[in-house]
Amino acid sequence: xxxELLEAELVLPAYFSFKKIQIYEKYPxxxxxxxxxxxxxxxxxxxxxxxxxxxxxxxxxxxxxxSMHPSKRICDITGYEAPYHDPRTKLRYANAGVFKVIxxxxxxxxxxxxxxxxxxxxxx
Amino acid sequence: xPFVSQIQRQTDYGLFPSATPIVIxxxxxxxxxxxxxxxxxxxxxxxxxxxxxxxATGETVTVVGDHDPALMKYFDCTRSGPxxxxxxxxxxxxxxxxxxxxxxxxRLGANGPEIDHPVLITxxxxxxxxxxxxxxxxxxxxxxxxxxxFGVDAAFSYKYNQQLGICARDGLAISPGFxxxxxxxxxxxxxxxxxxCRTNVGGYHVTDYFKQLLSLKHPHHMTxxxxxxxxxxxxxxxxxxxxxxxxxxxxxxxxxxxxxxTRCWQLPWVPPVVxxxxxxxxxxxxxxxxxxxxxxLREMAEAKRSSRIxxxxxxxxxxxxxxxxxxxVGEEDVPSFLSETGYTSKQEIESAHAKATQSLRxxxxxxxxxxxxxxxxxxxxxxxxxxxxxxxxxxxxxxxxKEKKRLNFLKTTTEGRQRAKQKRMEEELERERKNREDEExxxxxxxxxxxxxxxKYKELSEKVEQRKRLKTNGGNTNGNNLSGGVGxxxxxxxxxxxxxxxxxxxxxxxxxxxxxxxxxDEDWQLYKLMSKDNDDDDDEHDPEEAELTRISSRLQxxxxxxxxxxxxxxxxxxxxxxxxxxxxxxxxxVILGVERFRCPEILFNPNLVGIDQAGMDEMAGVxxxxxxxxxxxxEDRLTQSILITGGSCLFPGISERLEAGIRMIRPCGxxxxxxxxxxxxxxxxxxxxxxxxALQFPSQTFTRMDYYEKGEDWLRRYQVRYSL
Numbered sequence: 001x002x003x004e005l006l007e008a009e010l011v012l013p014a015y016f017s018f019k020k021i022q023i024y025e026k027y028p029x030x031x032x033x034x035x036x037x038x039x040x041x042x043x044x045x046x047x048x049x050x051x052x053x054x055x056x057x058x059x060x061x062x063x064x065x066x067s068m069h070p071s072k073r074i075c076d077i078t079g080y081e082a083p084y085h086d087p088r089t090k091l092r093y094a095n096a097g098v099f100k101v102i103x104x105x106x107x108x109x110x111x112x113x114x115x116x117x118x119x120x121x122x123x124x
Numbered sequence: 125x126p127f128v129s130q131i132q133r134q135t136d137y138g139l140f141p142s143a144t145p146i147v148i149x150x151x152x153x154x155x156x157x158x159x160x161x162x163x164x165x166x167x168x169x170x171x172x173x174x175x176x177x178x179x180a181t182g183e184t185v186t187v188v189g190d191h192d193p194a195l196m197k198y199f200d201c202t203r204s205g206p207x208x209x210x211x212x213x214x215x216x217x218x219x220x221x222x223x224x225x226x227x228x229x230x231r232l233g234a235n236g237p238e239i240d241h242p243v244l245i246t247x248x249x250x251x252x253x254x255x256x257x258x259x260x261x262x263x264x265x266x267x268x269x270x271x272x273x274f275g276v277d278a279a280f281s282y283k284y285n286q287q288l289g290i291c292a293r294d295g296l297a298i299s300p301g302f303x304x305x306x307x308x309x310x311x312x313x314x315x316x317x318x319x320x321c322r323t324n325v326g327g328y329h330v331t332d333y334f335k336q337l338l339s340l341k342h343p344h345h346m347t348x349x350x351x352x353x354x355x356x357x358x359x360x361x362x363x364x365x366x367x368x369x370x371x372x373x374x375x376x377x378x379x380x381x382x383x384x385x386t387r388c389w390q391l392p393w394v395p396p397v398v399x400x401x402x403x404x405x406x407x408x409x410x411x412x413x414x415x416x417x418x419x420x421l422r423e424m425a426e427a428k429r430s431s432r433i434x435x436x437x438x439x440x441x442x443x444x445x446x447x448x449x450x451x452x453v454g455e456e457d458v459p460s461f462l463s464e465t466g467y468t469s470k471q472e473i474e475s476a477h478a479k480a481t482q483s484l485r486x487x488x489x490x491x492x493x494x495x496x497x498x499x500x501x502x503x504x505x506x507x508x509x510x511x512x513x514x515x516x517x518x519x520x521x522x523x524x525x526k527e528k529k530r531l532n533f534l535k536t537t538t539e540g541r542q543r544a545k546q547k548r549m550e551e552e553l554e555r556e557r558k559n560r561e562d563e564e565x566x567x568x569x570x571x572x573x574x575x576x577x578x579x580k581y582k583e584l585s586e587k588v589e590q591r592k593r594l595k596t597n598g599g600n601t602n603g604n605n606l607s608g609g610v611g612x613x614x615x616x617x618x619x620x621x622x623x624x625x626x627x628x629x630x631x632x633x634x635x636x637x638x639x640x641x642x643x644x645d646e647d648w649q650l651y652k653l654m655s656k657d658n659d660d661d662d663d664e665h666d667p668e669e670a671e672l673t674r675i676s677s678r679l680q681x682x683x684x685x686x687x688x689x690x691x692x693x694x695x696x697x698x699x700x701x702x703x704x705x706x707x708x709x710x711x712x713x714v715i716l717g718v719e720r721f722r723c724p725e726i727l728f729n730p731n732l733v734g735i736d737q738a739g740m741d742e743m744a745g746v747x748x749x750x751x752x753x754x755x756x757x758x759e760d761r762l763t764q765s766i767l768i769t770g771g772s773c774l775f776p777g778i779s780e781r782l783e784a785g786i787r788m789i790r791p792c793g794x795x796x797x798x799x800x801x802x803x804x805x806x807x808x809x810x811x812x813x814x815x816x817x818a819l820q821f822p823s824q825t826f827t828r829m830d831y832y833e834k835g836e837d838w839l840r841r842y843q844v845r846y847s848l
Contacts, residue, residue: 001178002198009133010195011178012186016226018234021266023226027219037218040211043254057317059214059250064323064738064746071731072368079718080372094376109340116336118734 076113077101090114129154129169129190137233142270145242145816148228149277149809152210153302153327153771155189156809157228160244161817165809167231172206173223174199188227190352212324213248213304214255218262225267238268242825244816246277246808249306249320253840257831260839264828271825273816275844278306279315280811281769283846285801286313287814294758295765296744298782300727300772301326305740307747309762313847319751323737325730327772330362331355333733334723342714348391357716358723361387364777365721366784368729375718386717393712429487436484443477566682577679584672623654724775728785741785760795769801769808820848 005011014024027036038046049058075082075094082092084099089110091102102110114120145160151171158165169189176199178185187199209220229239243263247256256274263269278299285291293313299306303326309319335354339346365371375382402410450470453461458470467473513531520528566573630641630650641647726732728739738746744766753759763786768778783798790796801807815821824844831839 002180005195005198008191008195010187010191012188012223012227012230016230016234018229018236018239018268019226019266020238020268023219023222026222026266037216038254040214040216043211043214043216043252046254047252055318057250057320059248059252062250062317062320062322064321064743066736067729067731067738067742069739069742072729074368074372074722074732078376079722080376081369112336112340116333116340116734117732 076116090119130165131167131169131189131231133231134166134233137235140241142240143242145244145273145821146229146232146239147809147812147816148243148245149812150215150224150246151277151302151771151808152208152213155224155228156806157232158809158813160813160821162813163810164806165813167228169227169231170206171210171224172208173220174201174206175204176201177203186223188223210303213301214252215247215259216255218258221259222262222266225262229267239263240268240270242271242273242816242822243269244273244275244812244821244825246280246812247274248304249276249278249308249322250317253836256842257836257839260826260831264831271822271827273821273825273844274842275812275815275846276308276315277301277808277812278308278769279310279846280809280815281801281804281807282308282310282315282767282811283313284807284811284814285767285769285799287811288802290799290802291767292761292765294761295767296747296762298740298744298766298768298773299770300740300768301770302772303328305727305743305770305772307740307743309747309751311751311758311762315846316751317843319747321738321743321746321750323730323735323739323743325726325733325735325737325739326770327358329726329733329735330723330772331358333726334358334362334719337719337723338714345391345712345714348714357389359774361716361720362724362775363721364724364728364775364781366777366781368721368725371721372718382717385720386715387720389714389716390709391712391714393707393709395709396706433484433487436480436487440477440480440484443473443480446473447477562678574683577675577683581672581675581679584668584675588669588672626650626654724772724778727772727775727778728781739785741782742789744782744786745789756791759790763790764795764797766796766798767801768798769804771805773800773804815844815846815848818848824848 001011015022044060047059049060052058054061073082073085073092074080075098076091077098078094080094080098082094084094085092086099086102089102089105091110091113093099093102105113111120140159147158147160147165149156149165153171154168155171156165156168158167172189174187175184176187176196177183179198179200185199187196207217207220209215209217209224211217215221245259245263247259251274259274260272263272278297278301281299282291282295282297286293286295293310295310297306297308297310297315299308303324305323305325307321309316331351331354334357335349335351338349338354342349374385446465446467447470450458450461450473462468462470465473467476513528513535515528517525517528562573722732726735728741730737730739744763748759748762751758751762753762766782766786768782779798779800783796786796786798787794803810826834826842
């Protein structure tokens with residue numbers, strides 16, 4: 001190890017005196033950690049919130065409902081208010097100038113713009 | 125205000141009695157750890173772990189938090205980006221969490237056999253019991269923590285600000301955090317989770333949106349928009365528009381106000397180095413060197429010439445002497461005399477003498493006279509020289525016949541040469557005449573002349589161009605072959621298309637009947653035809669082209685502004701290659717206009733990033749509705765003390781916007797007061813520290829024994845009382 005690394009103590013040591021179980025004992029090498037832990041979705045599923053009274057707050061039912069306000073439509077490129085919608089690219093645009101721009105965009109960029117508002121075509 | 129981590133190792137760990145709790149604010153963006161009762165956390169770092177490979181040794185190491193980027197050069201980070209223990213706002217990766225704790229406790233100075241202090245750690249609202257139990261397990265079993273308490277960061281912040289008198293006992297805590305935004309109502313000083321609500325939008329989404337927008341707008345500078353840089357930009361420039369639509373209209377109209385609100389980020393840009401010619405001295409030096417070399421060469425040539433002249437003079441003297449001697453020698457003694465000298469006859473000596481004189485003259489530098497003389501010499505002698513030709517063949521001997529044949533050949537070639545010379549002269553004269561005429565015309569009316577010349581040039585160049593195009597492009601030239609949009613056939617030149625045709629017919633013929641290819645010799649000619657790549661008449665010089673070059677040179681002479689068109693072959697290429705203009709300073713500017721308020725706008729309109737949930741202002745209404753208070757009195761009290769806390773409430777203008785938004789959803793005349801926490805980022809820790817230092821704190825903790833005895837269902841319902 002380079003001296004400046006040692007001086008900065010950048011690298012986390014493997015052994016700590018204050019730990020009862022060291023990390024290498026708990027997680028032996030060769031196992032990918034990604035599979036070991038449930039993702040939030042799996043955690044929520046395993047919690048079985050449907051079995052509990054609905055008025056009891058839990059992680060799922062405290063989520064906000066969809067907005068009651070009419071959704072704002074803004075130009076995907078400029079952020080201005082967008083009265084128009086291009087049926088070909090599905091992008092919203094503010095004026096003729098922006099329309100020219102979106103028609104010159106490659107499909108890759110169109111999809112990336114759509115992905116910004118979660119409207120891209122996702123192939124599974 | 126860029127994020128600054130604070131990771132110096134503390135030395136006073138041993139001074140704290142084991143009853144002093146350790147307070148941890150485990151936020152999704154940063155981890156803060158310190159001692160209960162103190163004013164500020166001791167250690168703060170970004171809640172991320174990287175596991176890069178150390179380049180020198182090749183082993184995988186663990187690096188927690190943000191570090192000096194200069195030190196990261198020793199690591200190969202290509203395969204591991206920064207990882208977080210959080211999925212949304214819930215801890216799920218406990219291996220990463222353990223690295224974080226290791227680092228945190230280590231920097232706090234822990235050195236005993238275990239962490240012998242109660243721990244208060246923050247979690248999200250309604251944390252799933254899986255995550256909560258794993259966290260407790262980790263703290264109990266790995267670190268030997270005696271007791272643990274879990275609380276919600278926004279609630280601690282509210283309580284802390286209540287203590288400071290910023291907000292009341294009843295109120296709403298609105299906390300836009302890193303990954304989520306929460307609204308928690310407080311009634312009688314206690315958080316009521318029944319009325320809590322969460323929208324999955326936070327600072328992370330703002331930064332991500334910002335980053336994506338920038339990299340879509342400036343694809344060339346994509347690498348500049350690192351997460352950290354964009355985060356800094358966000359903190360520095362983003363603000364919340366009082367009314368999004370009005371604000372965009374300002375920009376759309378391009379008003380002065382909008383101009384003032386536009387920020388510009390100049391990326392490092394070095395103006396391209398202007399090619400500077402060599403300096404005066406350098407030029408002079410080079411010229412001197414060239415001069416010296418030329419001088420040397422000239423001297424060498426001179427020396428060579430003089431030596432050659434010397435040689436020739438000697439030879440001449442010798443030959444003259446020989447001739448003189450020969451005169452004295454008798455007629456019959458000539459052969460014997462000559463046999464000694466190496467010459468066979470007197471004529472030979474004479475011719476050698478003449479040749480030597482001629483070359484001497486040439487060497488001395490009078491070639492022209494010589495040439496003229498020799499030319500002239502030929503003329504009078506021609507008739508007698510070729511006299512043999514006029515004699516009929518049958519009168520000549522075999523030797524003479526041979527001589528005649530030779531002379532015949534000689535005559536034709538000389539005549540040919542003379543004819544060519546004549547023609548050249550005539551051409552020269554013609555050109556001279558034309559030039560003279562031109563000059564006269566020009567002098568008569570320079571303007572008109574120039575105009576005519578230009579017109580002529582244009583016509584001719586078009587004609588030549590057309591011909592060339594035809595040659596390369598076959599018949600379908602409608603003038604648009606330069607503008608792109610050419611089909612398959614149009615791209616090929618005539619020769620290539622011919623080859624194509626031959627190949628297809630050959631392939632077509634192959635299909636039917638017997639294959640007789642090669643039976644006839646002519647079949648093989650096909651290959652010759654096919655391999656022919658270019659037109660035969662490629663280097664044919666037509667008069668038009670010659671005229672064109674003449675005119676263009678003439679134009680260049682008299683019109684300084686004239687620029688001859690490039691050769692059509694190259695001009696075509698120039699058109700096809702997109703012209704690259706030199707990059708300017710403006711190309712390295714990132715203009716932040718609408719983006720400044722478009723990005724944080726997603727906190728109020730999550731549907732801008734495709735999240736179909738209520739925004740911050742609406743959430744307050746949702747929260748009050750969920751609480752279903754019995755009297756309007758309570759609702760008014762709630763809206764009278766709205767506290768905003770959390771990292772993402774640092775955007776300027778957020779309080780005003782929130783107040784306006786809530787005013788829209790509340791009944792007319794409701795009292796509304798929105799206040800910002802004293803320190804939106806650290807107040808959660810401050811509140812937790814204050815809470816943990818309270819005398820009743822131990823009653824809110826649970827031990828390892830409790831955890832195992834009471835079971836999971838108890839842990840699920842576990843909730844600290846904030847009002848002690």
